[in-house]
Amino acid sequence: MSKLAIEGVGRTFPGVRGGNPTVALEPVSLRVEDNDFITILGPSGCGKSTLLRIVAGLDTPTTGRVMLDGAPVAAPGADRGMVFQSYTLFPWLTVRENICFGLREKGMPQTEQREIAAHYIGRVGLAGFENHYPKMLSGGMQQRTAIARALANDPKILLLDEPFGALDNQTRALMQELLLGIWEAEKKTVLFVTHDIEEAIFMAGRVVVMSARPGRIKADVAVDLPHPRHYTLKTTPEFSALKARLTEEIRVEALKVAAAA
Amino acid sequence: MTPLKPIAPGRKAVLGIAFFVVFVAVWAAATLGGFVSKTFLADPLTMVREGWDLFAKFGFAGDIAITVWRVLGGFVLAALCAVPLGIVMGAYKPIEAFFEPFVSFARYLPASAFIPLLILWAGIGEMQKLLVIFIGSFFQLVLMVAMAVGSTRRDLVEAAYTLGASARGVVRRVLLPSAAPAIAETLRLVLGWAWTYVIVAELIGASSGIGHMITDSQALLNTGQIIFGIIVIGVIGLISDFAFKWANQRLFPWSLA
Numbered sequence A: 001m002s003k004l005a006i007e008g009v010g011r012t013f014p015g016v017r018g019g020n021p022t023v024a025l026e027p028v029s030l031r032v033e034d035n036d037f038i039t040i041l042g043p044s045g046c047g048k049s050t051l052l053r054i055v056a057g058l059d060t061p062t063t064g065r066v067m068l069d070g071a072p073v074a075a076p077g078a079d080r081g082m083v084f085q086s087y088t089l090f091p092w093l094t095v096r097e098n099i100c101f102g103l104r105e106k107g108m109p110q111t112e113q114r115e116i117a118a119h120y121i122g123r124v125g126l127a128g129f130e131n132h133y134p135k136m137l138s139g140g141m142q143q144r145t146a147i148a149r150a151l152a153n154d155p156k157i158l159l160l161d162e163p164f165g166a167l168d169n170q171t172r173a174l175m176q177e178l179l180l181g182i183w184e185a186e187k188k189t190v191l192f193v194t195h196d197i198e199e200a201i202f203m204a205g206r207v208v209v210m211s212a213r214p215g216r217i218k219a220d221v222a223v224d225l226p227h228p229r230h231y232t233l234k235t236t237p238e239f240s241a242l243k244a245r246l247t248e249e250i251r252v253e254a255l256k257v258a259a260a261a
Numbered sequence B: 001m002t003p004l005k006p007i008a009p010g011r012k013a014v015l016g017i018a019f020f021v022v023f024v025a026v027w028a029a030a031t032l033g034g035f036v037s038k039t040f041l042a043d044p045l046t047m048v049r050e051g052w053d054l055f056a057k058f059g060f061a062g063d064i065a066i067t068v069w070r071v072l073g074g075f076v077l078a079a080l081c082a083v084p085l086g087i088v089m090g091a092y093k094p095i096e097a098f099f100e101p102f103v104s105f106a107r108y109l110p111a112s113a114f115i116p117l118l119i120l121w122a123g124i125g126e127m128q129k130l131l132v133i134f135i136g137s138f139f140q141l142v143l144m145v146a147m148a149v150g151s152t153r154r155d156l157v158e159a160a161y162t163l164g165a166s167a168r169g170v171v172r173r174v175l176l177p178s179a180a181p182a183i184a185e186t187l188r189l190v191l192g193w194a195w196t197y198v199i200v201a202e203l204i205g206a207s208s209g210i211g212h213m214i215t216d217s218q219a220l221l222n223t224g225q226i227i228f229g230i231i232v233i234g235v236i237g238l239i240s241d242f243a244f245k246w247a248n249q250r251l252f253p254w255s256l257a
Helices: A048-056 A095-099 A101-106 A110-123 A139-152 A169-186 A197-203 A231-235 A237-260 B009-032 B044-058 B060-091 B093-106 B111-122 B126-150 B154-162 B167-203 B210-219 B223-251
Strands: A004-013 A022-032 A037-041 A063-068 A080-083 A157-161 A189-194 A206-210 A217-222
Touching (some): A022 A063, A048 A080, A048 A189, A080 B154, A095 A101, A095 A110, A095 A139, A101 A110, A101 B167, A206 A237, A217 A237, A231 A237, B009 B044, B060 B126, B060 B167, B154 B167, B167 B210, B167 B223, B210 B223
Parallel strands (some): A037 A189, A037 A206
Antiparallel strands (some): A004 A022
16 A cells, blocks of 8 residues: 555636636646655646645645545644745744644653654754754754754655755755755655756655646656765766756746746 | 934934933923913923922822823723734634624724713723723724734644644644734733823823823913823833833744844
């Protein structure tokens, strides 16, 4: 049985003021196995974030259903950790308190909370910043805290919605390696949405390419590059070949969007 | 001057005090220079002397105490009722839909116009004074608190849900702390308005308080005492404002830039 099964999930938004309804997502099916790292790659507005939000339970599909470990997903829950593109740390909580948010909600004893928080603070390299408030941190540090906060809950699957989209290129590259390192060590199941082709290949075991609106799955490409991965991987011929192929796939979709606009 | 460019704290304080100095200087020039009749406007020196007499001979400290007590009493009562209602209105849209239209309407009913009715219902005792302040503050507070809670960032609420928070957990651990600085700011603002209501309440049917002293002085054409009373209210307002700002900075260090 797959860890996560997306079965014919589609989403249509009702028309605004009597306008035509918008089909954001045509029925999509996707299977995610345990410990998979899957990136969903697509141009802006292809419904990839909508799909991720449906998996998270933050949006309800018009058709189809999402099954996690054989049970249907109906509402958001601690078993699906999420990292957003926007900075969503609670500004009134320190780094440690943010990471403990979900643990406290579960009613875990304080000492245990602190142990788990300390572990993930170390993992994301934020030792010494435990008592900082989010506004005192850079964007990269805030997203690292957000990743630690999601992981601390020990979710069955980690959902990331363009988590590095707002970061500069150098920070973004470091964050990719950091997240990959965590995945290699902790063996999590990950669904990662991005519009960056290089990022999609570098991170993934499988890249799922989505078409322009209305979104559907256009290609499902296995990335058989060895782990652990190092940033130098991005300059190898195998990587370049994959990049060329996916660039072509995405370009066709981007052109469709441009033509429709 | 460059738009929006901040200034040094020392210079800020000097400029702030400078206007008070200019204000008193113009006032002194107009009155001591003989441009304005003493019947209409006392000069600063007379005002200070009258103020001294108020404390020394007429027990003005007692009037101040009773007025402060009324403001705080009415305001605390209003806040105790309005803040919880505003929070549930901001958090739960059906509750907001139920109360909001009426509160919006009631907010425009002038508290001072209720004084005759309140005298009829509650007499001219303390209850009437408290009710004037309550009516004047309650509806404003409810709406502003509801708005503060309702404007919580949606992505923070979603993040809390994905971390396993329940609906109650979201209210308690996201909506409340997120809105807390705005609620404190609302309390500071409305407390200022409560001060105007208490004086109005004391102008009619009171036997003590700063407002009552002002009506008494009017009968005696003692403009020095009237102005002194008004200035005392201003000073108390300024002190409470500083106290609120100081407390907010300590309670919500995370919200400061």
